[in-house]
Amino acid sequence: MQEYYSLHPRFYHAVDCIIFGFSGGELNLLLLKRKFDPGMGEWSLMGGFVQEDESVDDAAKRVLFELTGLTNVFMEQVGVFGKVGRDPGERVISTAYYALININDYDRQLVESHNAHWININELPALLFDHEQMVERAKTVMKVQAELQPTCFSLLPEYFTLTQLQSLYEAINGAALDKRNFRKRVAERDFIEKTRLIDKTTSRRGASLYRFNEEKYNNSQRLKI
Amino acid sequence: MQEYYSLHPRFYHAVDCIIFGFSGGELNLLLLKRKFDPGMGEWSLMGGFVQEDESVDDAAKRVLFELTGLTNVFMEQVGVFGKVGRDPGERVISTAYYALININDYDRQLVESHNAHWININELPALLFDHEQMVERAKTVMKVQAELQPTCFSLLPEYFTLTQLQSLYEAINGAALDKRNFRKRVAERDFIEKTRLIDKTTSRRGASLYRFNEEKYNNSQRLKI
């Protein structure tokens, strides 16, 4: 019985985080310029090793916290990357996660101390190991997920204008949307609530601020956006 | 540098296979009644441990081959299951995969020797460890996948009738479909080819046999079914 396990090899298990942020009408990833080997000087995802006392999902949350100081972030598995030589140093199996964070919220000092930077998703540099594949898959999974459920509100501040929301959807879609049709669709979902607040920073006229009402969403027919 | 890895713990890494088959108008899973501990006597998925010289994906293919004798089977990752106590014997992280196999094709002797049985997906027994969660997630992932691409042809024999195809879609959907609308949609996709062959086993009149043309599918606009 003991042999049932001990005949088999054991592996380091890493987690790597594809961290999406939204600013300036564009999607960005938080990437590290590595200050240590393996891969010193290269761009990479934020990663870490799973420890004895934590689940794989918890390890991903911890790693995200170590970089950004954030908890309660929307995170989802992207997949397992388990090729034999993917990490040239040792055999490491890695689970990739994507996270959607509000770009106003994170701890800038922590991020700086890790040598991490926001990079526009359309101008990504070459990345360490198989991290580019991870990013590609994350983009796909994120897109599918965002179409099925309105998860992408995690990328916005609590209050946002419809122009911001539309440009987020355009960034995820990779294509422009018609303003009137978009607003018609927003009006149909009452989990996107208009508030009395007005944002005057982006236009002279000012734009109404909206918020995502999670409770209403949970009670709704789950109309995707 | 060496410490970069060696400070961290290592884990057994398993793969578990959710194996779908289609017969009698229903989806079935191939499950094992375990003949060994841990979990002797319980129903479980077919699983195995990742070895030094194989990727995680390859381990899943090997495990499926060991049970069914099949290669070149459609398989996709379902996700990583990495809770600390999920396997009470040892800390094991597992990657779940789903496979779609043609129920006429597998090696019956091998399957029997593993004490494996086809179980209707709507009448599943309690399963070992977190295998029920794996199955739940696999059902969701499989459904999404089948909607995006016509992967489910892997569940059918090379030649099939439209009635069979429709009942497969109904089983995946969990809901009945309108026969005329379904056939109209089939007619629109030329990667579903009508042949001159007639199947006389299911009706007196006989039904035309169709086949999936992968090449045409790859050249098509990827209309999902």
Added chain:
DNA sequence: ATTTCGAGTGTAAAAGTAACACTATTTCTT
């Protein structure tokens, strides 16, 4: 010749999606 059984076929209403351009409100400039 008649029955039986699954295979196969078309049309019309309804819903959803896509295309399209101007007015409104406030601030800034002169």
Added chain:
DNA sequence: AAGAAATAGTGTTACTTTTACACTCGAAAT
């Protein structure tokens, strides 16, 4: 004070897609 500038906001129509629905066809069995 008037006009320019800049983003917010607003409806209608054509087109496409989806849904609902019931009978005939062809071969075998009796």
